[in-house]
Amino acid sequence: MKSIVGINKLSFKYDKADILKHISLDVEQGSFLSILGPNGSGKTTLLKNVCNLLKPHNGSILIDEKDIEKIKYKELAQIIAVVHQGTDVQFDFSVFDVVMMGRFPYLKRFQSEGKEDVEIVENAMKSTSIWELREKSINEISGGERQRVLIARALTQQPKVLLLDEPISHLDIKYQIEILDLCKRLNKEQNITVITTLHDINMASRYSDYILLLEEGRIREMDTPEKVLTEKNIEDVYGIKVDLIKRNDNERPIIIPKNM
Amino acid sequence: MNLYRKMYRTKIFILLLLLLFFILFSITLGDVKIPFTDTVKIILNKFGFLSSKIDMGGIKKSNIFIVLNIRLPRILLACLVGSMLSLVGTSYQAIFKNPMADPFVMGVSSGAAFGATIGILLHFNKGIIGFGLTSILAFGGALLTTFIVYNLARVGSKISTTSILLAGIVMSSLLSSGISLMMIFNHDELAKIISWTLGSFNGANWTQIVVILIPAVVGTLFLTTFARELNAIVMGEEQAQNLGVNVERTKKVILITASFLAACAVSVSGIIGFVGLIVPHLFRLILGSDHRILLPVSVVGGAIFLVICDTLARTILNGIEIPVGIITSICGGPFFLYLLKRNGRKKLI
Numbered sequence: 001m002k003s004i005v006g007i008n009k010l011s012f013k014y015d016k017a018d019i020l021k022h023i024s025l026d027v028e029q030g031s032f033l034s035i036l037g038p039n040g041s042g043k044t045t046l047l048k049n050v051c052n053l054l055k056p057h058n059g060s061i062l063i064d065e066k067d068i069e070k071i072k073y074k075e076l077a078q079i080i081a082v083v084h085q086g087t088d089v090q091f092d093f094s095v096f097d098v099v100m101m102g103r104f105p106y107l108k109r110f111q112s113e114g115k116e117d118v119e120i121v122e123n124a125m126k127s128t129s130i131w132e133l134r135e136k137s138i139n140e141i142s143g144g145e146r147q148r149v150l151i152a153r154a155l156t157q158q159p160k161v162l163l164l165d166e167p168i169s170h171l172d173i174k175y176q177i178e179i180l181d182l183c184k185r186l187n188k189e190q191n192i193t194v195i196t197t198l199h200d201i202n203m204a205s206r207y208s209d210y211i212l213l214l215e216e217g218r219i220r221e222m223d224t225p226e227k228v229l230t231e232k233n234i235e236d237v238y239g240i241k242v243d244l245i246k247r248n249d250n251e252r253p254i255i256i257p258k259n260m
Numbered sequence: 261m262n263l264y265r266k267m268y269r270t271k272i273f274i275l276l277l278l279l280l281f282f283i284l285f286s287i288t289l290g291d292v293k294i295p296f297t298d299t300v301k302i303i304l305n306k307f308g309f310l311s312s313k314i315d316m317g318g319i320k321k322s323n324i325f326i327v328l329n330i331r332l333p334r335i336l337l338a339c340l341v342g343s344m345l346s347l348v349g350t351s352y353q354a355i356f357k358n359p360m361a362d363p364f365v366m367g368v369s370s371g372a373a374f375g376a377t378i379g380i381l382l383h384f385n386k387g388i389i390g391f392g393l394t395s396i397l398a399f400g401g402a403l404l405t406t407f408i409v410y411n412l413a414r415v416g417s418k419i420s421t422t423s424i425l426l427a428g429i430v431m432s433s434l435l436s437s438g439i440s441l442m443m444i445f446n447h448d449e450l451a452k453i454i455s456w457t458l459g460s461f462n463g464a465n466w467t468q469i470v471v472i473l474i475p476a477v478v479g480t481l482f483l484t485t486f487a488r489e490l491n492a493i494v495m496g497e498e499q500a501q502n503l504g505v506n507v508e509r510t511k512k513v514i515l516i517t518a519s520f521l522a523a524c525a526v527s528v529s530g531i532i533g534f535v536g537l538i539v540p541h542l543f544r545l546i547l548g549s550d551h552r553i554l555l556p557v558s559v560v561g562g563a564i565f566l567v568i569c570d571t572l573a574r575t576i577l578n579g580i581e582i583p584v585g586i587i588t589s590i591c592g593g594p595f596f597l598y599l600l601k602r603n604g605r606k607k608l609i
Contacts, residue, residue, distance in 0.1 A: 048498075051502055052501070053498050053502070073501065073504050074504035075504075076504070077502060077503055077504030078504070080502070082499070082502040084496065084498060084502070090357075090494075091495070091549035092544070092549045093491070093548065093549055093550060094548070097550055101488070101491060101492055101495070101503055102503065104488055104492060104503045104504050104505065105503065105504030107488070109485055110485065137548075157503070
């Protein structure tokens with residue numbers, strides 16, 4: 001399979017503290033990768049390096065086989081779309097206008113939004129079930145709806161890769177499933193590569209093709225959920241003892257913390 | 261299909277009509293009342309192809325002079341300055357994501373006042389071709405101050421908007437104390453300095469308009485092409501970058517262009533507060549945060565607001581002219597407070 005995101009010996013420092021150390025990995029096009037790890041293990045930092053918000057101190061990142069340093073901002077936004085954490089919007093935009101912002105990388109300075117852009121926006125909003133919300137203000141919808149609006153905006157960028165930073169951390173269980181189901185569906189139907197950081201190990205197990213487990217800025221393991229989610233890995237990385245449970249052989253493992 | 265243009269065109273058109281009306285209406289007002297129809301005739305007569313069709317009989321020579329050489333330049337200058345200040349305010353509020361940002365946050369006003377004070381103390385009121393040396397010093401002071409503030413807030417190739425705000429405040433108070441000091445040692449010029457800092461269009465002339473017209477129009481058109489970038493930036497700088505906006509470059513370009521416009525405005529009019537703060541807020545409360553409409557509307561709206569304020573400034577008291585800066589606050593303040601109360605805090609950025 002083709003590698004859509006290739007990371008080679010990446011290191012990153014904030015001031016003098018090493019956050020990421022010698023990260024090397026390849027993400028296959030069309031796969032669903034979850035990045036797991038305790039707080040401070042470098043999940044978000046890694047994600048920000050991949051979308052060029054942070055620049056690595058050492059190593060290189062290839063996006064679609066091109067060095068990320070050599071890709072223009074608009075060009076990169078046509079390949080990678082990002083759904084950021086903490087989606088607090090203080091300005092008053094309609095849902096439709098927010099989603100339309102995703103067309104930015106395709107529009108020239110003096111070009112206005114055309115029929116084709118409107119169609120793309122409409123499709124993205126329909127496939128994320130927010131078309132009915134189009135005239136509402138971004139401030140008057142719920143957290144789960146807002147997350148879907150931002151995913152719809154990401155879709156209008158027509159990306160090959162969708163990066164999400166803790167997309168479900170402040171949502172209730174119904175919305176958590178809804179958002180991850182949506183990501184999975186986009187992953188399957190449109191062959192969009194999904195890379196997401198997650199806190200919830202069981203959700204990661206349920207949805208991911210691959211899990212990247214980070215431990216203090218290093219890769220502990222990157223493989224299928226069955227291989228990464230072991231009692232030993234979780235105890236070593238998170239410092240808690242867990243039981244692994246599988247209801248049947250076809251199902252992904254889930255973890256339950258042991259009693260105190 | 262220009263989806264958005266269609267939606268916005270009507271609103272902008274209505275505002276332009278309003279502006280035209282206020283300009284014409286304002287010309288009729290003053291110590292000498294000039295009938296509305298005469299005003300229209302006098303102006304249309306200046307368009308060569310129409311002059312043969314217009315009957316200028318019965319219109320006093322003195323009235324023609326008042327309209328063309330006193331009131332019209334003054335009102336047009338007010339339009340230009342109002343447009344620039346309110347456009348700059350809108351852009352700054354977006355870039356700084358701060359509702360208190362106005363055209364003077366980067367120290368333009370105190371820099372200009374400092375330059376103007378020096379000009380006044382050195383009796384530079386002669387000037388070249390009608391464009392006073394005091395204005396030139398004010399312009400230089402404004403640009404120099406912004407340049408210093410900008411570089412103080414710059415770390416490597418990045419500029420922190422919080423540092424700009426802080427550096428702007430500190431530079432402003434430094435310069436203000438400098439001005440105060442100069443005022444203490446030069447009691448005689450006190451009134452002149454104070455009235456400059458309150459802003460006025462008294463003494464406006466065509467030269468001033470000609471000088472600032474090109475930078476004003478070019479700068480304004482240029483800034484309004486950044487609407488989509490500003491929309492993305494107010495969602496958050498990281499989000500904007502991931503949407504494909506070169507955030508650092510955009511911030512730089514907008515800050516430089518906007519400061520230049522503000523310096524132009526201040527150098528011909530003195531410091532007119534409030535326009536660049538409330539006109540943007542007013543339209544944001546009414547129309548929402550979409551800069552594709554907000555930028556053009558604040559250009560026209562700022563002009564309307566300042567024409568009204570300046571008209572009041574020169575007509576409200578018989579024979580005495582009130583500094584227009586006072587009027588902008590008196591008119592704008594309560595109206596703004598009313599809107600604030602009515603709409604609540606949440607929509608204000």
